[in-house]
Amino acid sequence: MACQSVSIISMDEQALLGLNPNADACYRQKAMVYFEQLKESQDAWEVCAEALAKGIYRHGCLSAAQQQLIRETLMKWLQCQLMNSQPEKPFIRNKAAQVFALTFVMEFLTHWPKFFYDILSLVGLNPHGVDVYLRTLMAIDAEVVDRDILHSPEEVRRNTLIKDGMREQVIPSLVESWYQILGAYQQSHPEITCQCLEVVGAYVSWIDLNLIANDRYVCLSVCLEVVGAYVSWIDLNLIANDRFVNLLLSQMSVQDLREEACDCLFEIVNKGMDPTDKTKLVESLCQVLQSAGFFNVEEEEDVDFLAKFSRLVNGMGQSLALSWTKLAKGGDVKDATETLRALEAKVPLLLRLLVHEDDDISANVVGFCYDYLHILKQFPLLTDQQKTNVEAIMLAVMKKLTYDEEYNFENEGEDEAMFVEYRKQLKMLLDRLAQVSPELLLEAVRRVFNSTMQTWQTAPFMEVEVAVRLLYMLGEALPASHGAHFSGDTAKTSALQDMMRTLVSSGLSGYQHTSVALEFFETVVRYDKFFLVEPQHIPNVLMAFLDHRGLRHSSPKVRSRVAYLFSRFVKTLHKHMNSFVEDILTRIQDLLELAPPDNGFPALLTSDDQLFMFETAGVLIVHGESPAERKQALMRSLLTPLTDAFRLLLAKLASEGEEERQAALADCLSHAVGFASRTSKAFSNKQTVKQCGCSEVYRDCLQTFLPALSCPVQRGSLRSAVRSFLHRMIICLEEEVLPFVPAASEHMLKDCEAKDLQEFIPLISQITAKFKDQVSPFLQQVFMPLVLAIFEVLCRPAEDNDQAAALEKQMLRRSYFTFIQTIASSGMNEVMANQGVENIERVLFTIIQGAVDFPDPIAQKTCFIILSKLVELWGGKDDAQTVLTLSECALTLKMIHLKRGPEFIQYLQQVYLPSLQVSPEITQELCQVLQQPDVKVLKNYIKAFFQRAKL
Template sequence: MACQSVSIINMDEQALLGLNPNADACYRQKAMVYFEQLKESQDAWEVCAEALAKGIYSDDHVKFFCFQVLEHQIKYRHGGLSPAQQQLIRETLMKWLQGQLMNSQPEKPFIRNKAAQVFALTFVMEYLTHWPKFFFDLLSLVGLNPHGVDVYLRTLMAIDAEVVDRDILHSPEEVRRNTLIKDGMREQVIPSLVESWYQILGAYQQSHPEITCQCLEVVGAYVSWIDLNLIANDRFVNLLLSQMSVEDLREEACDCLFEIVNKGMDPTDKTKLVESLCQVLQSAGFFNVDQEEDVDFLAKFSRLVNGMGQSLVLSWTKLAKGGDVKAAAEALRALETKVPLLLQLLVHDDDDISANIVGFCYDYLNVLKQFPLLTDQQKTHVEDVMLAVMKKLTYDEEYNFDNEGEDEAMFVEYRKQLKMLLDRLAQVSPDLLLEAVGRVFNNTIQRWQTASFMEVEVAIRLLYMLGEALPASHGAHFSGDTAKTSALQDMMRTLVSSGLSGYQHTSVSLEFFETVVRYDKFFLVEPQHIPNVLMSFLDHRGLRHSSPKVRSRVAYLFSRFVKTLHKHMNSFIEDILSRIQDLLELAPPENGFPALLTSDDQLFIFETAGVLIVHGESPAERKQALMRSLLTPLTDAFRLLLAKLASEREEERQAALADCLSHAVGFASRTSKAFSNKQTVKQCGCTEVYRDCLQTFLPALSCPVQRGSLRSAVRSFLHRMIICLEEEVLPFVPAASEHMLKDCEAKDLQEFIPLISQITAKFKDQVSPFLQQVFMPLVLAIFEVLCRPAEDNDQAAALEKQMLRRSYFTFIQTITSSGMNEVLANQGVENVERVLFTIIQGAVDFPDPIAQKTCFIILSKLVELWGGKDGMAGFPDFIYKHIVPACFLAPLKPSFDLTDAQTVLVSTWNQIYQTRLFYILDVWTHFTKLVLLSFLQTLSECALTLKMIHLRRGPEFIQYLQQEYLPSLQVSPEITQEVCQVLQQPDAKVLKNYMKAFFQRAKL
């Protein structure tokens, strides 16, 4: 249909055409405009009310639209409605409901849900004032009409969402209102509501099971805050239990009973309630889990049993702490009689059923942990739980190791729950656990060639898990004394000498290597096993496994294995390096063959090679030769690739080449991880090798394309070389800095500043001439980037500038705190002033507590260096004109929040939660910063700056405050005197506390 303009008189009917999802865009737009008009109008919404009351429209979308308009009036404008209009809303709802009772077909569920929301909103607004008989009017109208009962039950759930649901945030005023509503309902209507539920549950069990299920949901929702005796009585519970046998109802009946069991109550009464429920359920045959085929019901039943079990644990805990020995013993007896049922559910083939009972199992083991001695029955229970856990840890045959999806992820999470049980079992009875695992492990490993991968994997997994579960006193250690060798040591010996490393399944291969590395200390006491295990790492079982997943993980595990045991590998070093030679090759972009390892995996191999070379027992000349042979292929390839990159015009190809160049630098950098300091580099004769690498890599800084990734790689290498080569690296720094400061972006500068700061802090006076030379070019580059215009709503650019500004102030702080004030002092008067003013600006003008704190630290240090009688000329004047005002003006800024950090944190979290902004990374970053730092820390540094001024200027400063500055701020003579007295106190803490109170008063 073509769109035409519509006169305002006819717009209502035509606008409604746009409510149809298939309508043209212009009609949908008209419907939206019409909706806004009806919402904002004082009385136009009454058209919608009349339409609902009289059932004028048959179109579902129009009816939904009318309820939306009504909902808006009640939610946002109820207080402004006249009594007659409020009465109209009540009458409209009741007439609409009356119409439902006469209809042969109920409304669509989405309309009934919206109607229930409107009923609930009206109830919340009017129950305490204009409509105290809300429920009685509703019940008398609907009777037992199924359409009416459906709306009544939906309304009760909508009221629960508005008044009770703890997951919905409410204002303090809404919380008070909701409390009054619940109190009023308890006094006036709850017994009648409960009676209506009982009637509904009995009346519709056969004819309308969906209504019965709704009613069970309502009972479960309301039972948490009403008198439990109204529900937990013979007639009601018997009705619920009878519905446990009805196929269409039993899952909801289970959920309802779960909510009843979870109701807070006296521990003795709770024990009796649970026991009575269990007796009835057991006599009805529900404890015969093996005979039940409906896994969905069993999952619900398992959750119910879990609730009952945890309730009994809580009752026992309270009674035992309270000293009621008899009642506690009864609760413990009740608890232990449920363990056989717990075990049936825990060991069930369906993991959802098993997972639902883990909480009860964990809590029961926690109870046993508190007993010094276990009874024979309790020991049997512990052993049975162990066997169940071991069985359930086993993979299913259907587990897809090559393409893990949602089901696989759920099993991994489920395994984590089982691990918690295993850890708790270790605390209850470590000896029993060690014995049980040893039995399973040895039985499986003896027949590993014929056992399924699931059996073999779980046997090794259990051995692996013992490392965290068992305390050292129970075997989680290894001894060189054969008379004292532990069961754990015996299992490790069996593992590495069994040949099991050759088992052809990904899960077993991974578990083998994980366990070998978890227990690498075993090889310190039995080093004779190292050669065989080394070969398993190096051949088709490990680094050359057919699975990329195994190869990747083994690359990391191999590096850990070598780091621990390199002293025992001296005779194998060159053999190992020869065997991994092809894994150390830089894969050029044009190579069409898939590499065995990714570049990330190769980093671990290069680090491993470095560790082997550096920590071997070869003479320095041999180490130098080995290191050069390791790094020369990288530098040779780097030169060739860099030349290709400079002449390459295709952007995708440029990116691939730059990526490869970055990897080359990263690999060389990773080999240096083997050195702890300059001394070890010299001892190994490798200084010249790394100097050559630097010489090769630095030209990449002047490459005109792909500058970001290349600069980042070379900058990281320089960081490492500062540690490894120390002053040997200094000749390279000026040229490198010059290249990195050309055509900078905010991110480039932000990453460059830590490098200069590292050099400054490490070499101090040695680099003073260089710093004096590079200081202003760096500062000017920062200023230029900060001054670049950006879009107002460009959050990423704003954040980059904020981080750069912080880095700049941190750099100035590094210079001043390193005692290198001459770097700043020798920049010329104009430049020094310019820098000083940026520090004042950072302290006062930017609402960034991290930057402000840094700026006050700098100002305090500068006052210490230059603020005395022999300080920099003109600086005392700067103190009085700019630093002192900054100390008072910054905390007085509206953006300077003097609230406690926790208050800032909570309010910010609420704001983020309510707007769902926590999905945005930038907001989360700001949120975490609030956790770490508050404005109070800045105020503390501000106070210390004033203290330092007093230390350097003495009575002159006090006189200035008394006679000039504080009077200019309209501070009274009494407060001025207070400030000056506190400043002269020796304890800085007194000043900090006083300044906080001073500024809080000033802001009132």
């Protein structure tokens, strides 16, 4: 038959025949030409897509002859691989493995039960064939076992049947093949050995481990970590046997294989088993490992291997801990005791790994250590050996908490971040140690702390920092009595008090290293209640905060943190600082200056840090013992520089044409408002402001800040700052703020964006809820302008895929409904009632929309609350507003019935109306009317229904 040209119109059936290994040269040539053209054609994807869509090449659509052809083609291709001097490229072999695996999945249970026998008999120990065989096994694992891949219920059922069939028919042969492969290639082809170990690790979880973990395989099991894929679903006995163990142990000495072996063993050890059997398995593995010298971790220089080995040890330790827990809960005292003995025999190895200089190796056994301590926590008394173990773990944790000399405190990178996370794990251990034996921990920390404090002047920073850090960590590890560590347990109180006294009187606050300085101030604030017991130390610590050791430290990181810690220190101890208030204010005066943009001088503190300083200054002034006149003078002295600078900067902003300069000026203005607002945190309410004589000071600030609302540039940031200040003043000045609100509102409603309105509504809601009738005239005036501004923003067009804009509108809609709810709940009927029928209809329509049309449960709930409240407010008189509201209620009920049907009727009948004590007769009557098509009938009935309800 003559070969013909190829047309790329549809999938060429004759060309496909050329894929048959037995096809003649003409067909093979035709197939080659066809697929080359297919690769070059621009519309080739359409051809392939059409074939896929029609499903004509899916396995289930093929005839028996075609399916047989596939099997023969695969085996012929595999046979070719055995004869090739060079293997195919890896991606070709991976694709082939996928095809083999997919064919296996479709045919193993039906047409090809001898799939593995056929492949194994063909490949033997040919390295090219073994490579494809192992890749196929991993591909089968991905298709049948891998839990990370989602499967349909039908696929799950099919996969279960496949695994059952494999266990019954082929797993022993597979395990035998692995053994042969591992033995044959461990020296000559380490890459194949690693592949095989990976396969074993994958299958171990679901096969009989005894096939591997027997006497011959025990040593092999030592290497089975890499074999992890199949371990999860084959019988463990197939692997955990003598033969495998001896083979794997020999591979543990092969440099290229031992890491994979550890991974494989980890999978075996983690497999769910009977607790007694698990203990025996772990013990047998440990004996082999120990006799082979793997427990001598100090002699091992390969940290990568030790990282894998420590993970394995952690798995063995946690498995034993879990076995002990199960046995103890089951009342099996004998086996539980044996398991605990086995676990505690591993503690020396655990400690050697825990103190290893490589933090990754140490971190890998934290879980084992934590679980062991959890067991000890359950014992009322510890044996001498257990106490020794606890003390050894404490010392290990204390040692590993220590910084390396290379740690970069000023520019922390990835290594530093990893150590911080590692320290968190160690802290977890320290907390658990405190639960096991608080006395031992307290004594151990005290011993380390006191020893270091005797030589802190000459000790390396790492030792000094960790000594203070341990004192700090005690505060969280040991329970505090009534929130304080200096009452209750006398021994603990005495020890902590002694260490704190040493800390603050030793001069250590002058240690120059950043880490020590930070730890000193952190600890002082952590134990600020100490100074209530011994207030004589406050002056010295205050000076440390205020001078070069703290707020004026050479490190910006220290200065920033100390600004926050100083505010906490003052809040707790301000009653003991009355005689120092004005001295402190004088010393921090330069730290309270508003730094204008581009002034050329680097500020000691950032604007965020300054917020804490202004709050601290406010607390010192307000809670000091000075008379009101002096407090007023101090507060005015604190805030006047801000208001003076604000006026000058606002004038500059109005005339500034450069956008970058405008933004810098607006930031500075916002900081000024924020600083003034932060000082008011010292006041709890209007009464405290009046008592301090500060009302006028804050009114002057308001007068200064409000003009910023009408600034034509940088409107967003300025409005946000002034709004926040108004929120604070509503609390501090109460009704004295009201004269400023109308003008402020007028400015804030001009040229609004969604975010502006969303921030403005809470301010109006706060005023409404707080002042109620006092602000009714203002609310009546501002109500519709605010509502119309909201409507205008919500109606603005936006791109369909603009998720940010959609979210802004959703949040604004919620804020709008919350505002209406606030007015309705505040009992100010007249605010809405006096807006005119047309406006009220419009507002009520939006509430109905919110209750029914928008898929936003939060908004819907608010809308129904509003409707219920309006019925309550207007239901007493048969006026126009009442009729209107009841009409909207009827429409709402009708819409819910249209949307939810029988579900809604059932809810009314069985849940909602009975909860209101509505009689069954009236309930039935309402539900019948609700189901009638004419809504007018429902409207009339609802009116009568509520009239009866009020009688």
